[in-house]
Amino acid sequence: MKSRYSIFSLARNAMNYHKDWERAWRSPQPKTEYDAVIVGAGGHGLATAYYLAKNHKLTNIAILEKGWLGGGNTGRNTTIIRSNYLQDSSIAIYELARSLYEGLSQELNYNVMFSPRGVLMLCQTEHELRAFKRTAHANRLAGLDCRMVSPAEVKEIVPIINDDPNCRYPILGAYYQPRGGTARHDAVAWGYARGADALGVDIIQNCEVTGITREGEKVVGLETSRGSIKTKKVGVVTAGNVSTLMQTAGVRMPIESLCLQALVSEPIKPVIDCVVMANTVHGYISQSDKGELVIGGGTDPYNNYSQRGSFPSLEHTVTALVETFPIISRLRMLRMWGGIVDMTGDRSPIISKTEVEGLYVNCGWGTGGFKAIPGSGYVFADTIAHDRPHPIAEPFGLNRFAEGRLIDESVAAAVAH
């Protein structure tokens, strides 16, 4: 058991100039065999490993990461957390995740800075207003704490918003989830890593999986840059890189890897206290505790593994936000970056068994995976442990594409993740 973090441990360690802090996680050598192996130490993979160990007592497991843990989309997103989706199946997974976020710092003894500062989704056309009213009805009956707010309330919540009723896209109202918000992305990965490590999970970084080994219809192991590993259960959680890895097991995926970009401004004193999503104009904005405005854009319309996007999509986003929040015109962009997002045909994730026994896959989170990390790990661990889909995971099975049972949030609700 690791020593706990607290204000007291901080004070104690300060006396000794912080020389005696334990490692947050070990750096073990890979063993030759594990009961289960998770490929990909992003948030979803780390959470899966943590819940496998914690809820299902599977502790002889490893999580393999080709680079550094949390270095993919977990550490590159705009950290929005909400659960106010339209479809029942989406509500179930995202609300499970959101509710786990509420107590995650305490659960992991690691401050992930979950900040339920409220998520405000602007309605800027009549059509959007209608769509959100529908979502509001559905969410209320599903038991979510969400409500429509008036333009006046929007102005109260975000005083810097452009409330000119004659502007190009006037604010007609907003859909508000007061318990949505943000968290510190790296801390979510690090907290789960530390938690999983404490439960005995081997987190092996700089270990690239080059192939999944099958015997007939079963998984028997993995080939890695650090040797072969035997295992009967493999959970693949490699986001944008899922297609190429699954292909080594002969499984073809309904995934395309696109570039999604985000940017931050220079830090300034607080001006926005909640998360604002303007779907009509594709702008997503919040302000980090450090003071940076964190802004998310759309995806580029072509496959891209370079983690470097094109400028037009961000340009469009920034232009929209300058119009929506005119004071940002004189603020400046500090840094922009891209991530490889895995998009499915219906823009909803895949949490699924596969046609290969012992091979499980969790991917397709596209542009909205961060908010789902705890819930995704929770139900995926359960799915792997029991070799059957967790009820919340069931609608997200791969079989839906052959059945036409799509979960198309963005089409149905006209809202990006």
Add this chain to the structure above:
Amino acid sequence: MSDLYVETPLVHREAPQGLSIELREITDRGMIDLRGSANDKKFMVAVKKVLGLDLPKAPRTSVSWGDVKALWLSIDQWLILCSRAKAVELTAALKAELGSIHSLVVDVSDMRAVLRLEGEGVREVLLKGSSLDLLSDDYAPGTVRRMRYAEIAALLHVVEDSVFDIYVFRSYADYAWEFLLATARAPAKVSLFGAQNAAI
């Protein structure tokens, strides 16, 4: 017909002030959208019979015969320019001559607004909304190019070195006009690649 009331898309706009170039709407232009295959000899012959010209086959070029111009739009599409008065008659003549030859002729004289930009620095003004290499030799007089201009689709026609016509769909005419008012303001004038103030 004289009692018919006709108005062009920018009829409500006044002559602009304070710009670095001249800007006005051209109101008397007839336009015919012509589809057919450049490889179809019968089609080319029939068109020539009516318009008196060989439709340009080279991308982004234009050809004139008298007061009729043919602008290349695609490998199977041209925009025929003539006077507005003549468009109806020319459309009918084309349809008649083309008969059963696979083609499509549509009088689109009212579909677009035509903006005339004129003056030293007109290319520089356009570069504020277009990513084309307008300073290169590719944009000599006679050149035609569809393009993305600001946030809209437009058709560019280089009439003379410093005279450009911009065609936009008429619903966007006000937007294009206002965009030009903003980017052609005299205090925002830019001169590119020429003698500069050496004090820098």
Add this chain to the structure above:
Amino acid sequence: MLLVHCPVCGAEGDETDFHGGGQAHIRRPATHNPAEVSDEAQRDYLFIRHNPRGLHFERWRCDRGCGKWFHAARDTVTMEFKAFYGITELPPRELMEAATGEWATYFKDKLKADAKS
């Protein structure tokens, strides 16, 4: 901002003058035999996509030019375009040979047929 070249009209311009149309060479099963399309074939057609890290083949449209669709071969890591070719054409032979993974499988038969003729 990619620089794209249209093989139909020769126009060259920013990616925003073009329209990316996703993976190339997808066969629509219903066009060929509408009576006999399995659920799996329909799924593959609609959803399963080649997603290579490296050489990829895709469709583009010359949106602000001649309006025509065409094919492009592009590296998804370096973003370099390797070739632009017609919408009814196969890629240049050397690129079919350079293809990897699912693309290599796809082009194998084409290359054989090509060798025969």
Add this chain to the structure above:
Amino acid sequence: MSNKPYRLSQGGSRIDRTKKVHFSFDGKQLTGFAGDTLASAVMANGTKLFGRSFKYHRPRGVVGLGSEEMNALVGVGDGSRHEPNLRATQVELFDGLQAVSQNRWPSLAFDVGSLNSTFSRFIPGGFYYKTFMWPQRFWKHVYEPLIRKTAGLGTAPEGRDPDSYENIHLHCDVLVVGGGVAGLAAAESAAATGARVIVADENPRFGGVADISGGLLDGKPQTAWVADKVSALAESENVHLLPRTTVVGHWHHNYLMLFERVADHDPALLREGAPRHRLWKVRAKQVILATGAIERPIAFANNDRPGIMLASAARALVERYGVSPGVEGIVFTNNDDAYQTALALKAAGIGVRVVDSRGRAEGVLPEKARSAGIDVAVSSVVSAVEGNLGVTAVRVAAYRKGQGRVITERKISCDFIAMSGGFNPALHLWCHNGGKIKFDSGLQSFRPDRHQDPITAVGAANGTFALADMITEASAADETVAKRRTKAAKVKLPKAEQDVQKPLEALWFAPATGKYNEGNKHFIDFQNDVTVADLELAQREGYESVEHTKRYTTFGMATDQGKTSNLNGLGVLSEATGKSIPEIGVTTFRPPYTPFSFGSIAGVLTKNLFLPVRRTPIYQWHADRNATFEPVGQWRRAYTYTGAGEDKHGSINREILAVRHKVGLLDASTLGKIEIKGPDAAEFLDRMYTNMFSTLKVGKCRYGLMMNELGFLTDDGVTVRLGEDHFLMHTTSGGADRIAAWLEEWLQTEWTHYKVFVTPVTEQWAQFAIAGPRARNVLAKLRADFDLSHDGFPHMSFKEGKLGGYPVRVYRISFSGEQSYEVAVPSNMGRGLWNAILDAGKELGMEPYGTEALHVLRAEKGFIVIGDETDGTTTPIDVGLDGLVSKKKTDFIGKRSLEQSYLKGPNRKQLVGLLTEAPTDVLPDGAYAVRHVKDKPPMEMIGQVTSSYHSPTLERSIAMALIQNGRARMGETLSFPLEGGKVIRAKIVDPIFYDKEGARQNV
């Protein structure tokens, strides 16, 4: 702070001592000279304290020379013109400039936030991950608000930005980034080939550091050569010079963004109307990076005190601005270059000693320093700094490479330190788009290696520092890449003379007496307050990857993006782990090079230009009639025309009743219109629509449904057969462009053998619906020159002719269920015909109606609207239009997907009508029906309202809904629990509420 005169009596190549400039700093009125930066002018007034650091609120002064500055961040301007976080070293002084310091309260010298510094021992790197967790709700309500308040540097401006911005596109053969000696040499030889060359430099003047670097070109000072070249380039027809322009990013295929500060330095330009910033979007065939190098600070104890600067910055202060950094200084270095600073200080009469960490300092420059009488201590380091708001003394200790702590120190009084840890090539732009870099042990830094794009680095940016080499390399840069240009470029290279420099010795950390830097702070990232101890702590805790260390400690993540801290951090990590620097790896450089304004990105696309509004030919009339507008795609359509003494509800009802009982007029110009012609046109339409079009007779109209390949409805509309091989398709207003492209796509990519042409003609036509029992009378009054009788012109047919003299196409189609004619007229005549129709309709009681009346009218008739009754997951079967899905056709778009098990499975939601029990209850749009009403959620939902209105025709509410198995549940009553506990009950009925037989449109 001090009454010593810091402005030297002479010197200062940049300033004009005849022109005084008045400005204020933190409200204090000060004076500088034209040519000063804010940094030099404030320092000339004796102030070294410029701001407070991010975390510990430690006092900070100027460190750098220009854009690498991380400490002296100020806010400039007032109110809506305020701009936070500007580097004082880059702010050009102008009369009336108002600057304020940041991140302090109540004042810069006395800052309450500096308590953080007192407690800094308790808040090491990443401390916040370990605490602030209890109790759970305190994060949101107590800890986070506190943290947010103390963080954040400057403040945002107030209100809307009054200034303008713009973008411009430009292509060039060669973009030279950086106008120093290397950049100018590269530009000169590129320009000589006739290439179009852009030279951009972030500074107001070209020349880079030529003025402070010593050395001669052709026997004259470098500045003379620079002046010659700049004026020659400025004269060239094929060269464009861009001063005050930072190349902020490099993207795929040599696309670059250049940020020009047009008017920041001169408010007069703004007053004249110049844009404040201009963003250049440049596509370059070739990029030459001549971005120079950035000097490294040295990590020694309390190396952040105001008065500690980079050696190059201290030299520039003296030589450019005639300002002394202090009275008595120390130059602390590991290289020869900093000796130039010592010599410059000495020459200006300022006291100076050199502390050199190397065992030997025997190069030409150190020898010159010694000859000038400067004390040089080798094998020594600065081990401590005394003073808080400024430097009062340093401690110097003997040092051998790799030593972890020092033993004996001696104290030397001084008030400033000029430090130099070597130079890092500025390779940020090289890396933005994936350029590879390699470690150079001579420089102890990274330099460019390979790049996929046509980009090359020259001069200091390439690790080439010697003047002669730099010029040779830069002049050849264009030749190696621009083979396409034939014009031979013969440029005579100048003869360079310069003092030869001996190699530096890496010094990543200067030890102090304490073990483990106990109590001392060796800053690596000044702005974010990251120390050597923090980096080591991160390593110990397992945050081993350099990216983990960076994120855990935030080093390199401040507004300078690690320009001065990145490599020093790697050096420290290298020493802490025993790995080499290349093994540690580098963090990725991301655009932009320096921050640039959001305003410049938006350019002119704000307010009216943000996104286009599309207007129909009748727009102005609608506006004049006080119409409320509704956005439909980019269109603005008239929603209703509210007159005097009525509200919107009233006007909508009036408009509906006019159509039902008299006649109405609707502007339907936004409807998509596409001409489709060719021998295969009919077969093609059979493929695109779910229903059959090849059987449609010439002159007739048919309503068609379109699906995507997933089997979901995407569009609908009426298509007319104009001739045997000629059709006119109508689409929804929002779908016009999408459907035209969709048709083209299938023609070009799947059914390439079809001979069909498709031409969108939406805007050629203004189109109006004349609907109501008196519609025919209106046409008659307009002297229609075609048969108006019902038999001669029946429902779903088409005529071409004249109406009121205007040439028209008339379609007898109805979306209201009334007798209805859609009249299309060339757009320029739209307004004329509209007026004529209104005149003709006046005595028939005609009223113009808007889109809301249109929607109610169609709902009364049970007609669907794509986007209301469908949501992208709805099939034609779901909405009860099975009859329009052909059973005969073997293939059409989406047909096969309708066979997927889920789409034909049980429990699909089906379109039904709803009548509320209380006729006055109008169901809210989107309300859900539940299987069982419970006291509280969750409740199982079985379907939702898709359209709901008060129908003035039926004098009650009506609604349409998608309900699970709805068609089998006719007559059933459903419950819709609303907010606040109210439950509306409604009976499932047929969705056609009015005129079920369709008799009214057929007369």
